[in-house]
Amino acid sequence: MTGKDEAELSRLMRAAIAGDERAYADFLHRTAALVRGFVRRKIVHGGVDPEDVVQETLLAIHVKRHTWRQDLAVLPWVYAIARFKLIDAFRRRGRRVEIEIDEIAETFAEPEAETVSERDINRALDGLPPAQRSVVSSVSVEGRSIGETAAKFGISETAVRVSLHRGLAAIAKRFGAKQFGRAKQFKRE
Amino acid sequence: MRTDDLIKALDADARSTAMPLGSAWWLAAGAATVIAAVVFWLTIGPRADIATAMHTMRFLAKFVFTTALAVSAFALIRALSTPSASTGKAAAWMIAAPLLVIIAVVLELLSVPAADWGTRLVGSNMVICLTSIPLIGIGPLAVFIAVLRYGAPTRPVLAGTVAGLLAGGLAATFYAAHCFDDSPLFVATWYTIAIAVLAALGALGARIFVRW
Incomplete structure (x- = not known):
């Protein structure tokens, strides 16, 4: 298997x-x-x-x-x-x-x-710039396609793809960064 | 956000145009070599008698040590930056450069009278060696740290240390063409210290910058 x-x-x-x-x-x-x-x-x-x-x-x-x-x-x-x-x-x-x-x-x-x-990812999502956040939410939580998202915000599909790509990369980075901040906190305690 | 929702977002971003990590390492090796060469020529340059020096064993041996270090560190860092890649074989090859230096030191001790050991070890370029190797290597180190960020090292600090050894091996290869102190006693002492400085910087750099 x-x-x-x-x-x-x-x-x-x-x-x-x-x-x-x-x-x-x-x-x-x-x-x-x-x-x-x-x-x-x-x-x-x-x-x-x-x-x-x-x-x-x-x-x-x-x-x-x-x-x-x-x-x-x-x-x-x-x-x-x-x-x-x-x-x-x-x-x-x-x-x-x-x-x-x-x-x-x-x-x-x-x-x-x-x-x-409740998820860590929601906090990471909330920290995104508004344009990226609304595109990522639209494609994920709201379940729209790239085309539907483009129509909703009145932007091109390419712009949606770019925002989505950058937004996801930023969320992934936030997970890493957050870890560092907290690790320092623990050392001080 | 539910995981299924996250998958919808990842899915819409499926196509990857990112350069494969293996190619990125070769590109980095090329860029780092160019940076090291430029800094080398702008600062110290090769020694004047390099044509005659090329006929001596001690001069040539320096390049064997430094390229052995650079090549083995390159293989290891490629493995360390890829999750699940096996590092054992590449790590074992890291013994090659130190081993060659140890053999050369033993041969030197056997062939040179004990009274000369001190002068050969101290040499006349200690300060230039300790400053030039880090100076030539710092640019390449920055390039390698950037590739580590691009990769996915599951042991970042170790990978950063190896990045420092790689930058050190590269920088020392250039520096060896400048330095008049060809004795393995000099190389084993001062090159090692200078490369260790880069290794420490690499570990620190990875700790600060390589998070994913």
Whole structure:
């Protein structure tokens, strides 16, 4: 099953990078489910919301997808990013939780479904410049297409794509920056 | 925002036109070499007797040490900036440059009378060495830190240290063409200190700038 997952996900990711949105959606949904299973298994004492880590991981996968070499397996790459983001999440909350370094990609997680609550990503979204924020909200939460969003705001589709791209990159960066601010706080305490 | 909503946004931004990280590293290596060459020519330049020096073992050995460091650090930093890339083999090759220097030091100690060890170690270019290598290497280091930001190093501080070693190896390769002190005793001492300065700057730079 794992081998089949790997081959399928690699294929979807290659298609996505070439611009196939349907393949990318498929890739992201399946990856989200796997990462969710992985993260939930690792967070046993609470304190960190698994879904926040899932979302951070998806954003990191998105903005760093040029670091995946297409001739390499994609799942170990996904889990390496997920583990980095998980350790980050623990550190940010001042927790020193040991994560078994060795068993990352080898023990593949079971897919799991999302639970709903207040999210870190909303705070990151709120910090965006208004133009980017409204475009990202329109395409995500409000579920509009690029074309519908362009019509709603009276701007070109290219402008929507640029705002979306920059907005997502800025959100991903905010996750990283926030961690630094809090880490300093913890040192002072 | 629910994860499904986030996926809708990521999805609409599917196509990636970003340069693959592997290509970015080669581009960076080229740019860093040009920067180092320009700074080298503008500041110190090659020694006047370089044509005759090229026929001596000690002079040539310096380039073997410095390029060994640069090449092994380049391989390691490429792996360190890619999640899940295996770093073991590249890390093992990092022993090559120090090992070559140690062998050369032993040979030097065997072939030179003990009375001369001190003068050979101290040399006459210590201060120039300690300032020139960091000076030539700082521009390349900035380029490498920028590529680390572009990449996804899961151990940023370690990657930054290796970026410093890479910049150091590159800078020392140029500096070696200027310096008259060819003794392995000099190289092992002062080059090492100068490169360590860049490695420390690299670690610091990565800690501050490489967050993702």
